[in-house]
């Protein structure tokens with residue numbers, strides 16, 4: 134589905150964020166990216182969701198070079214990709230129903246979208262999505278009155294309404310407590326599996342990546358350092374990946390422990 138061939142992204146100030154990266158992600162695959170701060174993970178995501186263009190190299194979506202797409206084709210391609218960010222990008226003063234229905238914006242005309250602010254369209258779709266993420270009772274709540282974890286679930290419900298072919302989640306659980314983080318990662322994984330969506334997630338938590346993803350890609354200095362099944366990720370690989378990172382010491386102590394409890398990917402829910 135996604136193919137990157139020697140892709141580089143150099144920002145205007147000369148920062149090389151992605152540096153000759155080659156990687157392919159198949160339809161329906163689940164992949165976790167891990168790596169130190171500044172490794173280029175978010176930049177890689179913005180390339181994959183077509184908000185950034187490579188400085189050089191080729192990015193193909195379903196075999197088509199995105200450099201050859203017209204603006205209309207690019208917009209259509211973006212609609213098939215759902216993105217979830219750490220800071221969830223919701224409009225706080227709107228009710229939950231409106232934020233969830235914003236998942237339709239790529240499909241709706243401006244008029245329909247504006248009308249929906251007054252009288253929400255397709256409320257059942259929003260209700261179903263909120264039920265899937267476990268907060269059906271929040272349909273009419275004000276979004277900024279929800280907890281961080283509930284807001285993250287609203288962001289997931291919005292992506293469910295969008296119904297894209299692939300979901301890209303950039304650190305979706307950095308601002309929630311550990312048990313909710315596990316819940317949200319498992320939820321995204323299971324919902325993606327049920328609807329055969331491709332799922333790509335950036336995770337600071339190595340434990341969650343190893344527990345919930347069958348493929349782990351270590352990114353360092355804008356390149357792929359390793360691309361392995363969780364059972365093949367060793368403490369040595371993780372140490373090399375995070376070498377020099379501010380948290381290196383604490384990480385190092387934890388690697389063996391993490392690997393001893395989570396080397397094998399957890400099964401999908403029955």
Ligand SMILES: Nc1ncnc2c1ncn2[C@@H]1O[C@H](COP(=O)(O)OP(=O)(O)OP(=O)(O)O)[C@@H](O)[C@H]1O
Pocket residue numbers: 144145146148149150168169170171172173174175176177
């Ligand atoms: N718009 C930009 N202009 C200039 N440099 C940028 C821009 N966005 C990111 N960078 C730089 O590119 C590099 C990669 O950043 P990126 O945000 O992709 O890292 P990351 O792996 O997501 O880090 P983190 O784990 O902290 O989120 C960093 O050096 C960053 O400062």
Ligand SMILES: [Mg+2]
Pocket residue numbers: 174175176
């Ligand atoms: Mg980032």
